[in-house]
Amino acid sequence: MxxxxxxxxxxxxxxxxxxxxxxxxxxxxxxxxxxxxxxxxxxxxxxxxxxxxxxxxxxxxxxxxxxxxxxxxxxxxxxxxxxxxxxxxxxxxxxxxxxxxxxxxxxxxxxxxxxxxxxxxxxxxxxxxxLFQPSLLEARRLMAGGFLGQPYFFRSIETFQSRAFDPWAGADEQTAGPRAWGWRGDVKQAGGGELLDTGYHATYRLLSLANDRPVEVTAVLSRFFQRQLTVEDTALVIVRFASGTVGEIITSWALDVVGGRHFEVSGELGTMAGGATYLTHQLYGWPEASQREFQPASTFxxxxxxxxxxxxxxxxxxATLDHAARALQLIKAAYRSAEEGRTVTLPDDPTQPATPRDAATETTYSAHVPTEAMA
Ligand SMILES: NC(=O)c1ccc[n+]([C@@H]2O[C@H](COP(=O)([O-])OP(=O)(O)OC[C@H]3O[C@@H](n4cnc5c(N)ncnc54)[C@H](O)[C@@H]3O)[C@@H](O)[C@H]2O)c1
The missing domain is CATH 3.40.50.720 (NAD(P)-binding Rossmann-like Domain)
Incomplete structure (x- = not known):
């Protein structure tokens, strides 16, 4: 065109x-x-x-x-x-x-x-x-320039307490819940819960920060606050990437984190954290963090x-089809992991589902646990 x-x-x-x-x-x-x-x-x-x-x-x-x-x-x-x-x-x-x-x-x-x-x-x-948050763009630019040295750990956060349905309204849980949530309250239409909806943002953000292929996923799901839902309102997902770096997703309709933080990255030389209007960074040894402010921007x-x-x-x-499929694959893997209570392995093809882990993925950073430590 x-x-x-x-x-x-x-x-x-x-x-x-x-x-x-x-x-x-x-x-x-x-x-x-x-x-x-x-x-x-x-x-x-x-x-x-x-x-x-x-x-x-x-x-x-x-x-x-x-x-x-x-x-x-x-x-x-x-x-x-x-x-x-x-x-x-x-x-x-x-x-x-x-x-x-x-x-x-x-x-x-x-x-x-x-x-x-x-x-x-x-x-x-x-x-x-x-992906278009100025703080994320700047963090990725700094990382590409080697600012943090080798990155080790990423955390991606997408949290808020949703009052779309008021749990104190005293409504009949059987009928009011799904109606108040509309199609989002029906897993057949929504395809999942909070993780597949709002958590999708945290997932593709994590993938963009790590810029690497996720290979293992472990998840814990909870329903803390949105008692009307049949699905999770909160997810914690741990991801191991092919290079051995580790990521974490925290996402919720039940709770929030202080300061509206969207992500953190920690690496060999220092650490960064970003929200909608700021990027904070601190190299190890600096007495305090340095913060850059951004004007609020419409990411849409x-x-x-x-x-x-x-x-x-x-x-x-x-955000090609494969990027989007990878985010979906990771989320579906998290659902499987949470339900089965174990780590799952992700295939290379982003449209293929996770399989149960048969052996831990060996990476540069793998740390084994001596028998004495487990006793
Ligand atoms: N990027 C974000 O932050 C963000 C925020 C909100 C919603 N979304 C996404 O946008 C999409 C829509 O969410 P929403 O909150 O606007 O939902 P919504 O329920 O407010 O709007 C959906 C609209 O689709 C219409 N619709 C339903 N079935 C239809 C059909 N068969 N043909 C034509 N129209 C039909 C409904 O009448 C409704 O007007 C979802 O996929 C959601 O994940 C993204």
Whole structure:
């Protein structure tokens, strides 16, 4: 595709679509919203009226929007279980695709998506907006320049206490829970719990920091606060990478961490930690940490700007299908690990599921436990 203005069709006119709309509208020379579809047609119409003065065509089905010749790009903002069919339909129609996280709800679907994306050759980018946090970009730049020397340990954090459902409202747990949470409260539609939803951000962030292949996963899941859910509201996941570096994911709808921290990296020479508006770093021996501040930025707007660069200028794609599948594979592995109470091994192909660990992966940093220490 060229640098001409791209015509954007949005699938789903719910919560996140408004944020995407603000993103697309930041680049009026390069993109224009020309269509929107939602099963709740009135919602799609309200969106068209509000954001395009009614100019965008309104549909109530995915198929109708992807068949619209006045759409070059399909932006998928649907519930998780609808991503697969929407991606496949948009790819078959030859559209470039930006799709909200998670890629889909299971690895079989990831394989199906990969076949179609490979066949059609359309551009596909996952909406991994947190990759565009200025603090993360700066941390990765510093690490690439060797600032921390050899990195050893990464922690990725995505936590908040969700009050989307008020546990003190006294509502009947049987009926009010799933209704209050909508499709997110139904594991058939959501594909998992908090880890697959909000934890997906922490997962792709960890993968981007480590820049390495995850080989082993160990997880503990909890439901601390969201008693209406049948799934976890909190996850702790430990990941060993092929080089021997170690990562940790902390993600929750039940709790938060101090200072809104998103990540930490510790290495040979020092340590760093970042949040939405800051990056703190301290080399060992420095008397105190040094902090750089960033202006609050919309990561969604930055992500959409980058997607335009990928489609129009051939910029490199930081959230390809394989990146997205790897995040999903890791999360599914964490579910298996937690349920079976053991470490699992990840295959190289990101669309393939984890297997039980038969022997620990040997790395440069493997530390064995002497018998005396275990007694
Ligand atoms: N990147 C982020 O931080 C972030 C934040 C929120 C949501 N999301 C993602 O965005 C996606 C949507 O989440 P949301 O919070 O906007 O959900 P939502 O429930 O607010 O909106 C979903 C919309 O899809 C519509 N819809 C449902 N079935 C449909 C169908 N068959 N055809 C057309 N429309 C249909 C619904 O009517 C609704 O308007 C999810 O995948 C979620 O993970 C990402």
């Amino acid at each position: 060229t640098q001409e203005q791209l015509r954007v069709g949005i699938l789903g006119a719910g919560n996140i679509t408004r944020v995407h709309a603000a993103g697309w509208q930041t680049y009026p020379e390069r993109a224009q919203i020309t269509a929107v579809a939602d099963v709740a047609r009135d919602r799609a119409q309200a969106f068209s009226d509000l954001y395009t003065s009614g100019a965008a065509s309104v549909y109530d089905a995915v198929e109708a929007l992807v068949a619209d010749p006045a759409v070059d790009v399909v932006d998928i903002c649907l519930p998780h279980h609808l991503h697969t069919d929407a991606i496949i339909a948009a790819a078959r129609a030859g559209k470039a695709i930006l799709c909200e996280k998670p890629l889909c709800t299971n690895l079989d679907d990831a394989t199906r998506i990969r076949v179609v994306i490979d066949e059609t050759g359309v551009t596909f980018m996952s909406a991994h907006n947190q 707007t930055a992500e959409i700007g980058h997607f335009l660069n990928v489609v129009q200028l051939g910029a490199s794609n930081p």
